[in-house]
Amino acid sequence: MGNIKHSITLYGFGHKYIQGIYTFEEVIQKAKKMGGDGIEIVSPQMVHGHPNPSDEWIEYFKGLCADNGLVPVCYSVYIDSGKHKGRFLNETERMTCTINEMEYAKRMGFSIVRSQDALLPSTMEKLLPYAEELGIHLAIELHGPWSPSTPIFQEYAELFERKNSEYLGIVMDFSAFSSGAPATVLNAFPDDVCHKDILNEINHLYATTEIPEDELISMIKEKGGDEIDIMIAKKRIFSIGPDAKFGTPYYRTHPDYDGFRRLLKWSKYMHGKFWYIDENLNCPGIDYPGFVKIMKEEGYAGYIASEYEGEAFDASIDDEEQIARHIRMLEKLWAEV
Amino acid sequence: MKSIEERKKIVMPILERRMGGFTKPLKAGSLKNKVFGNSCTGYTFQLNTLSYRGVWVSTIEDIELTVDGEKVPKRDMLFCVRGLKIPIDNLGGHTEVFWGPEDDAIINVNKVGGLKPGEHKVEIVIKKRSDFGHSYGEAEQGYENATEFHNPAIIKDEAVFTIEGEGK
Numbered sequence: 001m002g003n004i005k006h007s008i009t010l011y012g013f014g015h016k017y018i019q020g021i022y023t024f025e026e027v028i029q030k031a032k033k034m035g036g037d038g039i040e041i042v043s044p045q046m047v048h049g050h051p052n053p054s055d056e057w058i059e060y061f062k063g064l065c066a067d068n069g070l071v072p073v074c075y076s077v078y079i080d081s082g083k084h085k086g087r088f089l090n091e092t093e094r095m096t097c098t099i100n101e102m103e104y105a106k107r108m109g110f111s112i113v114r115s116q117d118a119l120l121p122s123t124m125e126k127l128l129p130y131a132e133e134l135g136i137h138l139a140i141e142l143h144g145p146w147s148p149s150t151p152i153f154q155e156y157a158e159l160f161e162r163k164n165s166e167y168l169g170i171v172m173d174f175s176a177f178s179s180g181a182p183a184t185v186l187n188a189f190p191d192d193v194c195h196k197d198i199l200n201e202i203n204h205l206y207a208t209t210e211i212p213e214d215e216l217i218s219m220i221k222e223k224g225g226d227e228i229d230i231m232i233a234k235k236r237i238f239s240i241g242p243d244a245k246f247g248t249p250y251y252r253t254h255p256d257y258d259g260f261r262r263l264l265k266w267s268k269y270m271h272g273k274f275w276y277i278d279e280n281l282n283c284p285g286i287d288y289p290g291f292v293k294i295m296k297e298e299g300y301a302g303y304i305a306s307e308y309e310g311e312a313f314d315a316s317i318d319d320e321e322q323i324a325r326h327i328r329m330l331e332k333l334w335a336e337v
Numbered sequence: 338m339k340s341i342e343e344r345k346k347i348v349m350p351i352l353e354r355r356m357g358g359f360t361k362p363l364k365a366g367s368l369k370n371k372v373f374g375n376s377c378t379g380y381t382f383q384l385n386t387l388s389y390r391g392v393w394v395s396t397i398e399d400i401e402l403t404v405d406g407e408k409v410p411k412r413d414m415l416f417c418v419r420g421l422k423i424p425i426d427n428l429g430g431h432t433e434v435f436w437g438p439e440d441d442a443i444i445n446v447n448k449v450g451g452l453k454p455g456e457h458k459v460e461i462v463i464k465k466r467s468d469f470g471h472s473y474g475e476a477e478q479g480y481e482n483a484t485e486f487h488n489p490a491i492i493k494d495e496a497v498f499t500i501e502g503e504g505k
Contacts, residue, residue: 088473
């Protein structure tokens with residue numbers, strides 16, 4: 001449909017699937033209903049029998065995709081460094097588990113396998129002959145808190161340059177390019193425990209200006225806020241440090257647009273991460289207009305997945321409506337920018 | 338608006354809340370005696386998945402179980418998944434066994450006579466490493482900095498189950 005190829009990541013339904021609220025069949029049907037051209041599956045989450053699904057399950061999966069007119073696009077896998085106490089995986093383990101996943105991805109009809117940075121560039125290079133043989137694009141996910149300038153992603157970029165192969169690449173997640181907290185960041189707090197009007201204004205200023213944090217704190221006080229508001233601002237609105245291992249740094253007005261543009265050349269799939277889109281199809285906190293403009297300028301022809309993670313901020317919001325809005329927003333921006 | 342102190346009491350737990358965790362491993366209504374004809378050799382119950390994406394059983398570092406206030410000896414417990422029945426202390430060695438979200442995971446406790454019909458309080462403490470993290474390296478190289486794997490998460494739950502079946 002439309003101007004850009006949309007993928008629905010089934011992961012977005014993962015929470016309800018795991019609780020038994022949706023069956024796998026319902027998850028696939030919802031992905032179709034949302035307007036997806038293709039789908040992404042998180043293998044250990046929904047592939048029955050992972051990492052060795054049965055022939056029967058593979059046939060069942062292919063039948064469901066065919067019946068619903070969905071293209072299997074991205075098969076997402078991990079480098080599970082926690083398997084052995086006291087050490088990371090070794091290269092043999094990283095190689096063999098990834099080849100195994102690529103084989104299943106191929107059998108199930110996927111064209112892209114998304115792994116994680118812990119695969120390591122030297123191992124990825126050794127996997128290239130398998131990717132070529134299988135016709136699978138093997139990609140590493142770039143997710144916050146990392147950014148294109150993180151040393152290991154510079155190493156990956158160097159590998160992509162050197163090999164110049166359509167079978168190696170990157171899946172950029174917009175969590176690595178966000179400007180500020182989502183509009184729903186305060187929803188978890190009851191209205192009478194903080195000054196939400198003041199904090200909403202501070203949230204907007206944080207994402208759209210470079211006013212230093214200490215000046216924003218002074219503004220909270222001047223506007224009649226108090227220590228509770230300052231505590232919430234520090235923990236929920238201001239960014240985590242760029243060196244933190246988990247969580248999302250907010251880059252304010254300077255997400256790495258150049259890094260995004262540079263890596264786009266090696267990208268066939270991206271994670272359109274988002275936490276909230278309002279009724280006017282704005283997504284405060286992530287500069288989608290700026291990034292869609294770059295995608296258009298560079299002639300991006302791959303998929304973008306609609307990856308909703310807003311339930312962490314407000315579980316009462318309708319996730320299906322959010323995904324549908326994300327698709328409409330991307331179509332609108334692609335036509336306008 | 339309420340006093341600063343009152344509001345702090347409401348705000349702090351929200352700020353400290355663990356996001357996206359699955360913290361209720363005891364599966365409601367799953368406690369049963371193991372009855373074979375007129376014999377009963379213990380009881381079983383099921384665990385809910387511990388992660389949004391399934392777990393490798395080797396990441397489970399320990400399971401402590403207390404039933405009706407009494408600690409269950411580890412030698413009497415088996416962790417059962419995908420047709421395997423694994424002693425708790427051996428889970429770490431089963432590095433290629435995956436417990437998917439769709440798989441039933443059962444704790445099997447050996448105890449002659451099982452549990453008496455009626456209510457039983459079950460408390461569980463599971464210590465579990467992350468399946469994956471954002472640190473990386475080749476085998477031991479740099480593992481000392483991989484703090485996300487050093488300290489397992491402590492997942493606690495307790496529930497009152499009712500035994501409907503026969504016990505001795």
